[in-house]
Amino acid sequence: MREGLTAVNLLLEGVVGSQAFGLAGPDSDTDYAGIYVAPTVLFHGLYPPTRAELTVKGRNGDDATYHEVGKALGLLLSCNPSAMDLLWLDNHLVRTPFGDELIGLRTNFLGAERIRNAYLGYATSQWGKLVRRGQAPESASDRRREKHARHIARLLEQGYELYRDGRLTVQVRDSDRLMEFGTSVRDDPEAMSLKYLLGMFIDLFDTTTPAVPTEADPAPIVDLLHRIRRANLDGVAA
Template structure:
């Protein structure tokens, strides 16, 4: 594979990383063009853990970003220090990042992914409260602590997605590095401590904001510009 663009995403990029946070990486690669004509087409995604790396073949990446997928989209908006691989095609991808955006898809994607985090908060075992018969006191306490950490993490992600989505929808610019990370940490702890209604109201407020904001984003992404980039990548990876 030929890596075109890669960088550090997630909590490190947002400014939310703690001592125990994982370092998540995402990247875009180009498979040899002729490989798509054989019996076994190349993998569309390569995912590893330890380290946590997700690489998408360029066509798969383009489809994800065109759908409004937040994780795919953020690769094109990272702070400079978070990029680890940048090629000419990677720079071109960053240069056309606005072409991937559309108002309806940004709204639906960010609200949708935030709603997923809310559902995790409200699931019966999200706070680790569901005990196992016969479990000892120390084991139950450990489960409770782990559940609270998960709940705080889900709440932070919920708030972060709603914030980033609203800013992107209102301005056309994706804010990766959060201006006030402490607010998000404190929000996560409050929700994990039982303030679930605060998370519910945050979702409702975001829905109201998306309904009233007049977005500068187009109604549909500029697929022609994205297609031109992708075809140029394919042409460059043909045998000479």
């Protein structure tokens, strides 16, 4: 466990990334994500922690990202794709009673426009980065572009499912197809197949009636945060 994070202040922890998506290869790392709670008294001193200080990186040398619960809730309310996966995993390494409540409220974080903007916006910006990377002669066939392309395609599929059905399936349904898609983009500096895929999902979002409300429902989320803060006033979560 990352120094300073223990079972006492972790609310949720799970394996994310390629291992969770079903896209891991022989050389793939194991990535971890989690939500922890900081002692409530820290937020009432002269120097409360900054937003940047509310994220902890690393887990015994492995890639890991842990957000303090207040920051995590803000990311989830913005439908941040990187934060959303943790609430929809089939299994968790750590899952406390408060973590159970977070998972139980996962649909309260969902708002149609925020899902659309978060997933399509992120995918569009990542497509631009992938094209720019492909225009560099030394990286035109870089295998990192292959992984990058799979990542964008997966995000588009998951974001659309969340928008259309109000749920998110973390493990991809057809890993072979996504692998082949990544290979096709790897050797195409302009990533035309990804550009076509992005356009297709824009059309799908535009023509689909979402299964989620227009706006999130934050009231029970705020109530949960208040109870977590009270329970952790002295640094010991209930």
